[in-house]
Amino acid sequence: MNKWIYRPPTEGRTSRQAHADLPDGLYERELGKSGFFGPVTHMMHPHPPTGWTSWEGPLRPRAFDLTRCDAAAPSPWDASEVLSNAHVQFRYWRCPSSMDHLVRNGDGDELLFVHEGQAELYCDYGHLSIEPGDYVVLPRGTMWRLDCSAPVTLLLIEATQSSYRLPDKGLVGENAIFDPAMFDLPKIDEAFKQQSAQTREWKVRIKRRNAISTVTYPFNPLDAEGWHGTLHPVRINVRDLRPLMSHRYHLPPSAHTTFVADRFVICTFVPRPFETDPGAIKVPFFHSNDDFDEVIFYHAGDFFSRDGIHPGMVTMHPCGFTHGPHPKALTRMLTQTKPATEEYAVMIDTRDALDVGAAASRVEREDYHQSWRTAPISGSGA
Incomplete structure (x- = not known):
């Protein structure tokens, strides 16, 4: 199907290109439908959208150490x-x-x-x-x-x-x-x-x-x-996967889709060069993925956007809240110390809410939702 030419409206201080050339001192947050395939809006904020100080209730980011x-x-x-x-x-x-x-x-x-x-x-x-x-x-x-x-x-x-x-x-x-x-x-x-x-x-x-x-x-x-x-x-x-790359634009996880099934997709993160354009962000962008639960299994390597994560762990970010890079990764938003990522991970995005199994509950890292705080917390590895 052909796509009609259009231009989205803009309001206030913003960038014209998503994930690049952000106004000084602002952080980008993407609100999207149908995962990363539907309509989106990019908000500009003076504070990181994950800068909460406390969390109450069952909707929270969760992490499980399956090695235990x-x-x-x-x-x-x-x-x-x-x-x-x-x-x-x-x-x-x-x-x-x-x-x-x-x-x-x-x-x-x-x-x-x-x-x-x-x-x-x-x-x-x-x-x-x-x-x-x-x-x-x-x-x-x-x-x-x-x-x-x-x-x-x-x-x-x-x-x-x-x-x-x-x-x-x-x-x-x-x-x-x-x-x-x-x-x-x-x-x-x-x-x-x-x-x-x-x-x-x-x-x-x-x-x-x-x-x-x-x-x-x-x-x-x-x-x-x-x-x-x-x-x-x-x-x-x-090791046989050859990821899509853009040196001027940080691609969404959907670019790394490997398999699809009814109501969920499997994506694979493999090593790739970082973006080289000075204005392009070089970490995952903050996003409110309000139609999918997002799960990542960390297989091997250095997980550049997460602190305190090691191979064999699983994170789950249920839909309904904004998530994105940890504070340490955010300091490298525009300048990375390495030429490329060094991670292998399996991501599952599901359209329907996930239930946590008893085995996972027993090995949950209960303080994971606090790992976005600027100051490291006990056992966070941040």
Whole structure:
């Protein structure tokens, strides 16, 4: 659809270009609809919009240290639930050893993100080796298991009653961010044939409406000898992503969308050069994302816009309040000390409010909402 030429109105002291050339002494705040895809307005303030001194009530920024979570379990269906709503389940799982059974998700597509460790994944379609930074999309109904010699830690992100798809990359074309040719597919290789020859009894634990049914076979049902078609698992590593960049303009998180599903999206932050234009801001802009809950899992590196955050942590910024960079990051709004970011992170933006799981509540950093204060607080790492 063609977009008509228009010019938005302006009032008072403001910049003409969003995220650049801000008037001296002012901070920008973006108010937007439909995430970063809808209409927006940019407010100019003399104080950082996150400069609150206290917070009462349940709507607050939250952080969870999943490294403190007892996530070891023999099956993904026993994984710790972190956040969920009717359209997505976000679980954290440490697979301590090779699975002695198969699993099958009847509730939706499953996205595996490998945080730590290496393993062999066997499924209906064949064999994949997985390692840290891998995304693996398993279509709903796929039987699978992991064979690992050491513990493997994963995020499990279920698209409940939905399927994962690729984002519309618009003017930049289908090959931007990553070419679909970069996807790896399972292979019916020698390793797969050897595992399918295991003639012992196999159990398949099937999840449907969060209830588990168990089906027993006198043979290994992962015994396909071939397949063809357009429905299949895919794997891609975060190191293979080539982020969109602009040296004169700080791009919104939507520029880093990797997968989409019904009512939520998955974005990936990977290392990229900082903006070089002197007037362009070089940290995430303050924004009121009033249609989405925003969740970030910190995988690896130096998280330049956050203080006191380390790999294995999760932050949740529910819709309804303004958020943005921490005070230390804000001091580098226009001038960075490094040429590029050094972070890997997985972001989930959901259109519907998320509920916090019991496992996450037990490892919550209760003072996270105070981490925007200028003075460091106890245990903040600021």
